[in-house]
Amino acid sequence: MPSGIKIxxxxxxxxxxxxxxxKTHIKIASELGISGSPIRRILxxxxxxxxxxxxxxxxxxxxxxxxxLEVKAGAIKLREQGKSYGxxxxxxxxxxxxxxRIFDPEARERAEERQRQLRATxxxxxxxxxxxxxxxxxxxxxxxxxxxxxxxxxRFGLNWHHWEDTNPGIGLWLCNFPCHxxxxxxxxxxxxxxxxxxxxxxxxxxxx
Numbered sequence: 001m002p003s004g005i006k007i008x009x010x011x012x013x014x015x016x017x018x019x020x021x022x023k024t025h026i027k028i029a030s031e032l033g034i035s036g037s038p039i040r041r042i043l044x045x046x047x048x049x050x051x052x053x054x055x056x057x058x059x060x061x062x063x064x065x066x067x068x069l070e071v072k073a074g075a076i077k078l079r080e081q082g083k084s085y086g087x088x089x090x091x092x093x094x095x096x097x098x099x100x101r102i103f104d105p106e107a108r109e110r111a112e113e114r115q116r117q118l119r120a121t122x123x124x125x126x127x128x129x130x131x132x133x134x135x136x137x138x139x140x141x142x143x144x145x146x147x148x149x150x151x152x153x154x155r156f157g158l159n160w161h162h163w164e165d166t167n168p169g170i171g172l173w174l175c176n177f178p179c180h181x182x183x184x185x186x187x188x189x190x191x192x193x194x195x196x197x198x199x200x201x202x203x204x205x206x207x208x
Contacts, residue, residue: 123160137169
């Protein structure tokens with residue numbers, strides 16, 4: 001039997017009997033006082049599993065729009081009946097985010113606020129080939145402009161540049177291009193004066 005709410009053998013027998021009488025899914029649901037989900041699980045389990053799989057992996061069908069009042073009321077009623085959140089999702093075919101919007105509408109705002117605080121006080125850096133998040137050793141939150149060229153970083157954002165892996169919280173907020181690339185080169189020993197010397201030499205035809 002596919003995953004979801006457990007269906008009793010008596011209910012399964014009734015569904016099969018009514019179907020053998022030529023009744024549609026809607027009429028069976030109306031007569032037995034159940035939703036279409038258990039009926040589909042008995043009569044067309046493959047289609048049911050496809051819907052469940054899409055529900056689990058796909059985007060919410062209410063993403064970016066208001067959840068209908070009847071869906072909210074149905075979810076709340078099922079919860080009052082003692083159904084688990086997983087059972088409600090299976091019954092109504094709604095995603096986790098939609099469930100959160102119904103039962104905890106302020107959760108999204110809290111998550112966004114936590115994310116803003118995280119971005120203001122921490123940064124993702126690469127240490128020993130691994131991306132990690134570190135706490136920035138600053139009293140003020142992340143600036144809007146590069147601390148080297150002082151241009152506001154709009155398109156590419158800011159990177160946290162640190163020079164000691166043992167103390168990654170000390171560093172500078174730099175624009176991705178060109179400042180971060182420039183200081184990365186400086187830190188690995190690429191000197192600006194060497195580049196200018198080679199550039200001049202190439203202009204004079206000294207490099208072949």
